[in-house]
Amino acid sequence: MRGSAAEAAGGLARDAAAGLTAKPKRLPAKYLYDALGSQLFEAICELPWYPITRAERALLARERDAILARLDTPATLIELGGGNGEKPAILVEGLAAQRRAATVHLIDISETALERARSAAARYPSVIVRGHRGTYAAGLRAAAAELDPQRSAMALFLGSNIGNLDAHESRRFLAEIAGALRPGDSLLLGADLVKPERDLLLAYDDPLGVTAAFNRNLLVRLNRELAADFAVERFRHRVVWNAAASRVESYLVSQAEQTVRLAAAGGCSIRFAEGEAIWTESSYKYKPEEVAALAESAGFTLSAQWIEADAAFALTLFDAP
Numbered sequence: 187m188r189g190s191a192a193e194a195a196g197g198l199a200r201d202a203a204a205g206l207t208a209k210p211k212r213l214p215a216k217y218l219y220d221a222l223g224s225q226l227f228e229a230i231c232e233l234p235w236y237p238i239t240r241a242e243r244a245l246l247a248r249e250r251d252a253i254l255a256r257l258d259t260p261a262t263l264i265e266l267g268g269g270n271g272e273k274p275a276i277l278v279e280g281l282a283a284q285r286r287a288a289t290v291h292l293i294d295i296s297e298t299a300l301e302r303a304r305s306a307a308a309r310y311p312s313v314i315v316r317g318h319r320g321t322y323a324a325g326l327r328a329a330a331a332e333l334d335p336q337r338s339a340m341a342l343f344l345g346s347n348i349g350n351l352d353a354h355e356s357r358r359f360l361a362e363i364a365g366a367l368r369p370g371d372s373l374l375l376g377a378d379l380v381k382p383e384r385d386l387l388l389a390y391d392d393p394l395g396v397t398a399a400f401n402r403n404l405l406v407r408l409n410r411e412l413a414a415d416f417a418v419e420r421f422r423h424r425v426v427w428n429a430a431a432s433r434v435e436s437y438l439v440s441q442a443e444q445t446v447r448l449a450a451a452g453g454c455s456i457r458f459a460e461g462e463a464i465w466t467e468s469s470y471k472y473k474p475e476e477v478a479a480l481a482e483s484a485g486f487t488l489s490a491q492w493i494e495a496d497a498a499f500a501l502t503l504f505d506a507p
């Protein structure tokens with residue numbers, strides 16, 4: 187397993203100091219996934235208002251044979267930000283039923299998520315599991331360095347993880363995936379589609395308050411890891427559908443004028459006006475043809491696209507350049 191806790195803490199301190207002194211204030215979404223954040227995300231996936239996980243699971247199960255037909259034997263899967271690893275497990279189970287061996291590279295910034303995914307894949311004795319703890323880009327580089335030149339690989343970027351990246355970041359990262367893959371390799375991309383505003387807002391601000399807890403836990407993390415003194419109860423979760431940008435924006439809104447100190451981030455003090463927000467996450471939503479165009483702009487070729495109409499979710503398979 188790669189990545190060091192000290193490096194990660196340094197990154198958080200730098201990013202928090204820079205993001206909270208920027209205008210508007212912001213924090214990168216990748217920091218939502220500490221141990222509790224990863225567990226809260228799993229709870230979100232069970233909510234009736236968050237259809238992404240169920241829709242993608244159903245598509246993977248329905249189209250499994252077509253996907254498995256694209257894999258070599260032994261197969262190689264590289265999952266980027268896989269959470270609890272249940273999605274590659276659907277494919278691995280199919281491979282095991284066909285008595286095909288596989289190597290699965292799991293990449294995740296969250297140690298908790300990586301451990302869960304590792305256990306899910308390790309249930310199958312015919313699978314070699316390689317865990318790479320770190321960012322998508324660093325994990326991808328580590329996995330690519332281990333690829334067998336004789337066997338093709340499939341990268342999995344599921345759960346609409348791509349939706350957390352803005353247009354520039356997603357194009358750049360898809361180009362990095364294209365650069366790490368070889369001709370004959372493929373990319374399976376899960377992306378959430380535009381749907382009615384009410385459904386989008388409920389998915390990111392549910393009546394049970396689980397998504398709110400997921401967002402506010404970021405402040406709990408900053409208190410613990412950066413010796414900050416956020417009064418968590420003085421920040422409210424708010425989501426906005428920005429139709430022009432086609433994204434759900436998640437914020438933590440200060441309920442009062444207040445000053446917060448980040449002792450382990452250079453001791454900086456951050457002033458909040460009443461109503462001032464920290465932008466913590468963007469979740470971009472796409473039209474099916476936009477998903478194809480995005481990956482094509484990075485050099486991929488569309489191979490197949492499957493849509494779950496009720497939830498409005500697309501799973502798209504591309505050939506690597």
Ligand SMILES: C[S@@+](CC[C@H](N)C(=O)[O-])C[C@H]1O[C@@H](n2cnc3c(N)ncnc32)[C@H](O)[C@@H]1O
Pocket residue numbers: 215216219224227231239266267268269270273293294295296299320321322323344345346347
């Ligand atoms: C929205 S969850 C989706 C999980 C899974 N793909 C699914 O479909 O349920 C995002 C996952 O990616 C990880 N993650 C988020 N940002 C990351 C980054 N920049 N680099 C690596 N992993 C990241 C999180 O820890 C989490 O496990």
